[in-house]
Amino acid sequence: MTINTNQDIRLRLFSGSIEDYTALVAIARAVFPDDHDTVEEIQHWDATRPAHCVQRRWLVEVGDTIIGAAEYFQPQWMYHPRKFFISIAVHPAWQGRGIGKYCYDILMADLQQQYQVEQVRANCREDYPRSLTFLDRRGFREEMRTWESRLDLRLFDPMLFAEAIHRVVDQGFTICNLNELLARFPDARQRLYTAMMEMRADVPQPEPFTPSDFTSWERSVFESPTLYPEGYFLALDGEEIAAVSQLWKSADPSVLMTGLTATRRMYRKRGLAMALKVHALSFAKALGYREVRTYNATTNQAMLRINDALGFVKQPAWIEFVKDMSIV
Numbered sequence: 001m002t003i004n005t006n007q008d009i010r011l012r013l014f015s016g017s018i019e020d021y022t023a024l025v026a027i028a029r030a031v032f033p034d035d036h037d038t039v040e041e042i043q044h045w046d047a048t049r050p051a052h053c054v055q056r057r058w059l060v061e062v063g064d065t066i067i068g069a070a071e072y073f074q075p076q077w078m079y080h081p082r083k084f085f086i087s088i089a090v091h092p093a094w095q096g097r098g099i100g101k102y103c104y105d106i107l108m109a110d111l112q113q114q115y116q117v118e119q120v121r122a123n124c125r126e127d128y129p130r131s132l133t134f135l136d137r138r139g140f141r142e143e144m145r146t147w148e149s150r151l152d153l154r155l156f157d158p159m160l161f162a163e164a165i166h167r168v169v170d171q172g173f174t175i176c177n178l179n180e181l182l183a184r185f186p187d188a189r190q191r192l193y194t195a196m197m198e199m200r201a202d203v204p205q206p207e208p209f210t211p212s213d214f215t216s217w218e219r220s221v222f223e224s225p226t227l228y229p230e231g232y233f234l235a236l237d238g239e240e241i242a243a244v245s246q247l248w249k250s251a252d253p254s255v256l257m258t259g260l261t262a263t264r265r266m267y268r269k270r271g272l273a274m275a276l277k278v279h280a281l282s283f284a285k286a287l288g289y290r291e292v293r294t295y296n297a298t299t300n301q302a303m304l305r306i307n308d309a310l311g312f313v314k315q316p317a318w319i320e321f322v323k324d325m326s327i328v
Contacts, residue, residue, distance in 0.1 A: 009099060011070065011106055014057035016046075023059060023066040031089045032125075036251040040225040048220045050076050050212070056110070060090065060103060067094045070103040072111055072120075076216070077200070078207035082118040084111060100134060112325075120323045121206075127316040140321035143206050145298040149312035150291055151281065156311055158282040161274075168235060168275040173242060175279055178232035185239070192234075193217055195241040199262035204297035206320065224248075231256065233280050235263075235272045242267040245276035247284060247292070256284050258294035261303065274306050281310065 014020050021039040028035045049055060053074040060068030068090040075085060088103045111117050122140060124131040165175070182188045193214050201209040212220070221227060231247030246259030258280075263272045284292055294312065296303050 008062055009102060010061050011058045011103060012061060014059055020059060024069050027066065027069050027089050027091055030091050036255070038225070038251045044224055048216060048223065050216050053079060054084070054115070058103070060099060062094070067091045068099060068103065070107055072107055076212060077209060078205055079210040080207060082116050083121070083207070084115070084117060085121045087122065095130065104138065117325045119325060122321050123318055124321065125316050125318050135321050138323065140323045143320045143322045144204070145317040145319050146295050147298055147304070147317050148293060148295050148315040149307050150293050150315060151310060151312045152291055153281065153285040153289055156281055156285055158278065158285065161278040161310065164271060164274045164278045167271045171270060173235045173237055173272065175233055175235055175276065178229040178234070181234055189218055190214065191241055195244070195264060198264055199244065199260065202262065202265070203260070204299050206322065226250065226257070228256070231280060231283060233276050235276055237267065243272035243276055245273070245280045247280050254290035256289050256292050258292060273303065277306060277310060
């Protein structure tokens with residue numbers, strides 16, 4: 001589908017070519033300079049998206065120049081057949097010319113024509129006032145906030161937190177990485193899947209968690225270009241996985257991203273999350289990484305207290321907005 005306007009702007013469907021993925025990454029980094037998604041990462045997530053989760057993406061062109069991207073999709077982690085996320089990104093040099101509105105109108109018209117939409121969600125960082133105004137004018141309301149936090153590993157002293165690891169070791173727990181888990185148990189992937197689905201269900205989000213099937217989860221993890229098995233740590237109670245703290249690679253070779261740090265329900269209040277975070281950060285510092293980044297809902301006070309104690313510094317929050325289509 002190609003749509004033309006009298007401004008010579010057109011919205012065309014994303015082709016899936018390497019050129020289109022490269023353009024998509026370039027737009028994302030122009031809009032959010034700290035965005036570290038790579039072509040390989042986006043290709044991976046597109047390839048492992050479950051078939052029942054709808055996704056449709058366009059690129060915005062003026063002549064031969066790609067100036068933006070727009071899409072709607074259903075997230076697999078909180079799937080609902082009539083609820084969608086939308087995303088619109090316009091290169092800063094082209095903002096303020098009505099291009100975002102043009103994309104939004106086409107996205108919403110296509111959504112409503114194709115599906116019986118109940119709600120639409122969108123994310124925006126709190127320090128992007130133009131985007132905040134854009135969503136407010138279109139009837140979106142704030143639903144939740146997530147802080148990105150960063151730790152400068154040059155300022156992190158593992159010795160100050162060594163007692164956290166001693167505490168869990170004294171309780172009989174052991175710490176291993178993903179490679180060690182896989183070598184120890186023939187059914188390690190199934191064990192990890194079971195534990196992860198339980199822990200992931202407790203991560204704050206506005207809709208109930210929808211677990212992945214084993215095969216989809218397995219592909220999403222073990223085929224990921226950012227998987228870092230040596231930095232993916234687990235606390236074991238004998239042969240039982242009790243807690244996890246993951247480090248993932250990023251496009252910046254000096255930066256690691258935190259995936260999930262979580263404890264299974266029956267093992268909470270025993271210091272496992274703090275111990276695994278200290279272990280992971282000590283590992284990253286010893287290997288010369290400069291920074292570790294993480295994301296936490298502002299309502300996740302337990303994890304925020306751990307991050308604050310370790311020296312993480314909060315960045316501008318990401319705000320999740322929702323629009324109830326029944327009252328449009």
